[in-house]
Amino acid sequence: MEKFNPKSFIETQIEELRKTIGNERALVAVSGGVDSTTCAVLTHKAIGENLVCAILDDAFMRQGEPEHVAEILSKPPFNVPMKIIDVRERFLEAMKNLRDAEEKRKKFRETFYQVLSETAKKEGCRILVQGTIRADIEETVSGVKTQHNVLEQMGINPMERFGFKVVEPLVTLYKEQVRIVARYLKLPTEFSERQPFPGPGLSVRVVGEIRPDKLDTVKRATAIVEGELMQHKPSQYFAVIIDNEEALQQPSAVHIRDCAARALNVPSRNVHVKIFRDKATGVKGGERRYGKTVGIKVQTMNEKIHHADLQKLFALQTRIITENPAVARIFYAVKDVTEKKPYAIGIRAVQTKNFLTAQVSEIPWTTLDRVAEKVIEECPNVSTVYYDVTPKPPATIEME
DSSP: OOOOOHHHHHHHHHHHHHHHHTTOOEEEEOOSSHHHHHHHHHHHHHHGGGEEEEEEEOSOSOTTHHHHHHHHHHSTTTOOOEEEEEOHHHHHHHHTTOOOHHHHHHHHHHHHHHHHHHHHHHHTOOEEEOOOOHHHHHHHHHTSOOOTTOOGGGTOOHHHHHSOEEEOTTTTOOHHHHHHHHHHTTOOHHHHTOOOOOTTGGGGTBOSSOOHHHHHHHHHHHHHHHHHHGGGOOSEEEEEEEESOBOSOOTTHHHHHHHHHHHHTOOGGGEEEEEBSSOEEEEETTEEEEEEEEEEEEBOTTSOBOOOOHHHHHHHHHHHHHHOTTEEEEEEEEEEOSSOOSEEEEEEEEEOSSSSSBEEOOOOHHHHHHHHHHHHHHOTTEEEEEEEOOOBTTBOSSOO
């Protein structure tokens, strides 16, 4: 396989962009993730001030992110002029009362492109440049999940629907190749090595209904998890939030409890199983499916959380999901409080080369404990902090 050459790729794309865009003005939406940021810097090199760069502050970015991204990119050596468009209320209203993952993604996409359509008209742009990459297309076309930035491949005509033509300079690349391009363009490490961040942002890390306090809680937990797990260098790591509500029917809970007790060599009375009401997204046979999220808590004799060997937990989740095909994801409790609170937080950390498959990272218990302690301290409406021990497949990397 021929080695990827970033210099040659950049030169070709600059030439292509100039040919495709000509003297027209183009719009690019920047989220601060490596794909959209690389796309913006590359396109700015090609067409200069004919590029309008917008950050849509949609309420689903990390704490303080829009301002931080705008400040870095607008200064030398990049000098990419940035506009922050505050559409938080509009997105929150659009997503209100939705609990289904795919409905939320579709509503996000519709709102996202309507806002871009209005912005493009206002700025006199008939071209939208976006950082779609190869995995986005593959996952959408195969039916794993609808990526918010995939249009034409899904039969949506952007010119007819939104009034602009879409140009995608990174569409042949996988994530690691995008990072190589970003490094070559001398983007700061915080962008080139940045955690992959979904287009719909934290909306896909809020399982079930999105509410302002729930969103605020996952933002706080995200800052803690990203800050603490960075040293272990997982490919991707983040926090998710789920309502602390159990499914009404839990016929498999006893079977799962006994299975966990045998696998971890503990008495079954020390194992507590919770099957959450809201489902998560999984993958089976290359296709998306919704499945139950199971929370397992194992206590020691003195009622502390049992620090089970992670390899045993990975084997346990395989067995549970094989024997219970309705389950998509296994959470293992790291820390909890005695009283019931509205939410549970999941810590997710995986190792992956192409983001199409992923293994769970072996994060030390000392780190997991520290993260959970901080989350419970800073998020007073969280009952339990779990570690997600499910690889991809059968789970997706994101919860939704």
